[in-house]
C-alpha cells in the first residue's frame with residue numbers, strides 16, 4: 001500500500017502495485033527533488049514524472065476517464081467533465097446536472113456533468129489503476145468512489161456471506177448470470193475493478209469486456 005511509503009491518496013486504497021505510472025524512487029521533473037515516489041503526470045503541455053508533493057499540490061495532474069466524462073486540469077477548474085460520448089441520461093442517473101456539449105452540436109444527447117471542482121481536482125491528483133482496457137472511475141452518492149482494487153473469489157466470498165454470486169451481481173452491475181467460480185469474470189486478468197462509496201459504503205465495480 002502507499003501508506004508503507006508514508007503517502008496516501010483518499011481515492012486510491014488498492015495495493016500500490018495496481019497504480020499506473022508509479023515509481024518508488026525517481027527524480028521529480030517539477031521541483032527537482034531526488035529519490036522520491038513519483039507518478040507519470042502532465043504539467044503544462046508535457047509529460048513529467050511528478051513527486052507526490054507536486055502532484056498533490058496541483059503542480060501536475062493525471063487525466064481521468066470516468067463514467068460521467070473525462071477530467072483534465074482544464075475541465076476540473078471549470079467544474080465540469082469533458083468527454084465526448086457521455087449521454088445526458090447517464091449523467092442524470094448519477095444525480096448530476098448535465099449541460100450540452102457545445103462542440104458536438106450534432107449529438108445533443110452528449111453532455112458534460114457539472115461536478116464540484118474539489119472532487120474533480122482530487123481525481124486528477126490520484127493515480128490511475130492498471131487495467132486491460134482502460135481505467136474508468138465510478139461515482140456513488142454524487143461523489144467519486146474510492147478504488148479498492150481487483151477482487152477475486154476470496155474477496156467476494158468474504159463479503160458476500162452465503163451467496164457470493166448474488167453479492168457479485170450487486171457489485172458488478174449488468175454482468176450476466178454465471179456459475180460461481182467457473183466463469184471468466186473472476187479468472188485471469190481483466191478485473192473486476194472494485195470501488196467503495198465514500199458516503200454510503202456500498203461497493204460498485206466493472207469488468208473488462210472479453
Ligand SMILES: [Zn+2]
Nearest residue numbers: 028031051054
Ligand atoms: Zn516535486
Ligand SMILES: [Zn+2]
Nearest residue numbers: 140141197200
Ligand atoms: Zn453511495
